[in-house]
Ligand code: AP5
């Protein structure tokens with residue numbers, strides 16, 4: 001099964017993708033996580049990406065598309081995957097459609113997690129990410145067992161640089177301009193399914209599994 005996750009920053013794409021990956025045994029490919037891992041490792045790609053991410057802008061398509069295509073050609077993707085945070089521009093979506101078509105493949109679902117803007121900013125300020133394994137928490141909605149420490153690997157949790165309210169507002173504007181048009185793009189391909197992302201995480205996941213099947 002090949003799935004992409006659509007939705008505004010903070011809608012819960014990563015949270016749901018993680019749960020889907022586990023239930024359906026699919027690799028979870030998050031471009032944001034790949035960029036953050038490169039920033040942490042101090043690679044050239046990471047240094048370039050950081051300049052855009054810190055400002056709430058998108059990393060240019062020229063740096064993003066090849067990176068994802070290369071990742072999708074790895075053997076663990078042969079049985080499908082879940083893409084989280086890609087595509088997020090029309091050129092990225094067109095490249096993905098073409099690459100799949102060349103292999104005689106198509107996407108199965110574009111899951112759009114819908115959350116109105118006014119809920120996003122407060123959600124983001126409560127988010128914490130693990131500095132070790134990248135696991136996501138929320139101080140109110142999904143707290144760790146011990147404050148500030150990851151349940152899975154014991155590393156410290158941190159607030160992402162781009163989760164400050166001013167940057168979140170910029171990311172939302174970028175989302176509406178550049179990513180929201182993908183809703184229509186995948187609607188036309190008849191694979192778009194929209195879920196209400198304001199529900200509890202478990203209820204959102206139930207709605208998604210109803211779409212994907214047991
Ligand atoms: P990326 O890391 O993809 O960020 P994003 O799309 O802005 O989305 P987030 O990860 O912030 O939110 P999410 O939807 O995953 O929500 P989460 O599950 O964490 O990208 C970061 C940057 O990298 C971009 O701004 C861009 O610069 C660059 N980039 C990445 N991909 C790119 C691409 N393809 N092209 C160009 N540039 C790219 O949930 C949010 C919080 O809410 C968490 O704390 C969570 O615990 C909580 N939560 C989740 N669900 C619920 C719920 N149902 N109820 C209550 N709380 C909830």
Ligand code: MG
Nearest residue numbers: 013014015032
């Ligand atoms: Mg995410």
